[in-house]
Amino acid sequence: MSDRLSVRKTYKLFVGGAFPRSESGRSYEVRSADGRFLANAALASRKDARDAVVAARKAFPGWSGATAYNRGQVLYRVAEVLEGRRAQFVAELVDAEGLTPREAERVVDAAVDRWVWYAGWSDKLHQVRGSSNPVAGPYFDFSVPEPTGVVAVVAPASPLLGLVSVVAPVIVTGNTCVVVASERAPLPAITLAEVLATSDVPGGVVNVLTGRVAEIAPWLASHMDVNAIDLTGVGDPELATELEAAAAENLKRVVRPPEDEPDWAADPGLDRMTAFLEIKTVWHPVGT
Amino acid sequence: MTTTTSAPSLADVTASDAALRRFLHGLPGVDQVGAEARAATLATRSIKTTAKRFALDLAIRMVDLTTLEGQDTPGKVRALCAKAQRPDPTDPSCPPVAAVCVYGDLVPVAVEALRGSGIRVAAVATAFPSGRAPLEVKLADVRAAVEAGAEEIDMVIDRGAFLAGRYLAVHDEIVAVKEACGDAHLKVILETGELATYDNVKRASWLAMLAGADFVKTSTGKVSPAATLPVALVMLEAARDFRDRTGRRVGVKVAGGIRAAKDAIRYLVIVNETCGDDWLTPDAFRFGASSLLNDLLMQREKTVTGRYAGPDHFTLD
Incomplete structure (x- = not known):
């Protein structure tokens, strides 16, 4: 059976729970850390970004309206499926980042653990970020965090751990997102999309685009139906500034890119979740 | 030059039920596969940049902004009328729509709100949407709407009579409604979703045009399927042939x-390709819609500002 043809994969986008080709019909070559050809990935266009935002907006009422407990269960399920794909992720990280298999295993473990950690926050963040407020009047006054809406995420170079660390905190609170995967190493992002498609995450909650950040991100930053943008993966400071300016048009929440690539293995803290929350305060009259 | 059987003069075909049936059934059949393929091919036309800009503004000018719900209130109609005049309040260059379409009892509200704007008030009548009422009731419905100031009447045909083959009854009813309309324009709703075949759509179109309709309209919007591209193609071809024959x-x-x-x-492309560009005017083609207008405005904003628009920035109605 040595003359069996190998199955060459051409990766696609992940939009609205389906795997469409890029509307533009384009693709680009993905190469390993040492320059070997790995696969072709779809080269997303602005129209794919537009479609992804529509899908994310459509998914938002259902996902944000689900109970926090339910969202947590769905995300735990994702972690289970992630774990099942362990070998594939390890192989992809060995190729993409030139890690040893041992190092790659550690990164995959960390990514699964990160996902589980964020999943656990789904029904706990309210207690930490919400409050009941003492006011001078006959009111029961309380504040609760609510999801911002559709979040555009430019994923960092770290193709799996970095990706998980920016996507999980966005969706755990009920946001939906459009993720631009790492330009150089998009394959783990597509595999994560396959994981999401086969777990119980509703279509459109996470949409993954592969392609050039400089081409897609400006359309997301200026899009009037995107409520927030995470620029963590934007390496070029000039581009980051342009994107921030474009995002100001409809007062998007912006997470600016870090000075240096962060240490993704470190304790993430709550910042990435709280960055995409709105605080709703209710003044409820109480009897005298 | 010899003609085969000389085509009957159109005045004669409505003389009797038999003559009308002979005429309608003698119309060349519609090639279903061909019509669908033609519509699908035209739908792939790429309309970009300045042509798109033109098409969007034209489509806005062709919209009959419609609210036909049991829960309509005078307040909602007034809001709709405000939107009809200035669909995009942030952009004075945005054209107004063609008409506002409401139920007959809300016509006075719309007339008051649209006074002096040049936007026409359309009313659905004749026991819309089913059309199941005695003729006297239907005519009273039409007269009331016209008296209240409606300039356009959208009537429904009696699909039961049409499907049973009583063409002359349908014809005479349209004639009677047309007479009751006086100066108001009459749009005849065929409800193509209930007519089953393209041949029937074509026959119903001819029937309505022979009876004096100013417009033929696909659907009430209450039945699915409503308007489709092939149905529009068949109706436009009928309208084109009717113009060729009668002027x-x-x-x-x-x-x-x-x-x-x-x-x-896509509809505009079909209009242009079927009837020619002199048909690209609100006098000859309309869209009955409510949510379409917001999408047109969003696309228009995209062409103006260069960034994608969000639905949050337009009124819900």
Whole structure:
């Protein structure tokens, strides 16, 4: 059976729970850390970004309206499926980042653990970020965090751990997102999309685009139906500034890119979740 | 030059039920596969940049902004009328729509709100949407709407009579309604979703045009399927043939299920390719729609500002 043809994969986008080709019909070559050809990935266009935002907006009422407990269960399920794909992720990280298999295993473990950690926050963040407020009047006054809406995420170079660390905190609170995967190493992002498609995450909650950040991100930053943008993966400071300016048009929440690539293995803290929350305060009259 | 059986004069075909049936059934049949393929091919036309800009503004000018719900209130109609005059309040260059379409009892509200704006008030009548009422009731419905100030009447045909083959009854009813309309324009709703075949659509179109309709309209919007591209193609071809034969232009209105600007542009392509560019005017083609207008405005904003627009920035209605 040595003359069996190998199955060459051409990766696609992940939009609205389906795997469409890029509307533009384009693709680009993905190469390993040492320059070997790995696969072709779809080269997303602005129209794919537009479609992804529509899908994310459509998914938002259902996902944000689900109970926090339910969202947590769905995300735990994702972690289970992630774990099942362990070998594939390890192989992809060995190729993409030139890690040893041992190092790659550690990164995959960390990514699964990160996902589980964020999943656990789904029904706990309210207690930490919400409050009941003492006011001078006959009111029961309380504040609760609510999801911002559709979040555009430019994923960092770290193709799996970095990706998980920016996507999980966005969706755990009920946001939906459009993720631009790492330009150089998009394959783990597509595999994560396959994981999401086969777990119980509703279509459109996470949409993954592969392609050039400089081409897609400006359309997301200026899009009037995107409520927030995470620029963590934007390496070029000039581009980051342009994107921030474009995002100001409809007062998007912006997470600016870090000075240096962060240490993704470190304790993430709550910042990435709280960055995409709105605080709703209710003044409820109480009897005298 | 010899003609085969000389075509009957159109005045004679409505003389009797038998003559009308002979005429309608003698119309060349519609090639279903061909019509669908033609519509699908035209739908792939790429309309970009300045042509798209033109098409979007034209489509806005062709919209009959419609609210036909049991829960309509005078307040909602007034809001709709405000939107009809200035669809995009942030952009004075945005054209107004063609008409506002409401139920008969809300016509006075719309007339008051649209006074002096040049936007026409359309009313659905004749026991819309089913059309199941005695003729006297239907005519009273029409007269009341016209007296209240409606300039356009959207009537429904008696689909039961049409499907049973009582063509003359349908014809005479349209004639009676046309008479009751006086100066108001009459749009005849065929409800193509209930007519089953393209041949029937074609026959119903001819029937309505022979009876004096100013417009033929696809659907009430209450039945699915509503307007489709092939149905619009068949109706436009009928309207074109009718004009060739009589010199009178009967407009076509598509209604129901058209929500995206892209779909609207596809209809405009079919109009242009079937009837010519002199048909690209609100006098000859209309869209019956409510949510379509917001998508048209969003696409228009995209062409103006260069960034994608969000639905949050337009009124819900």
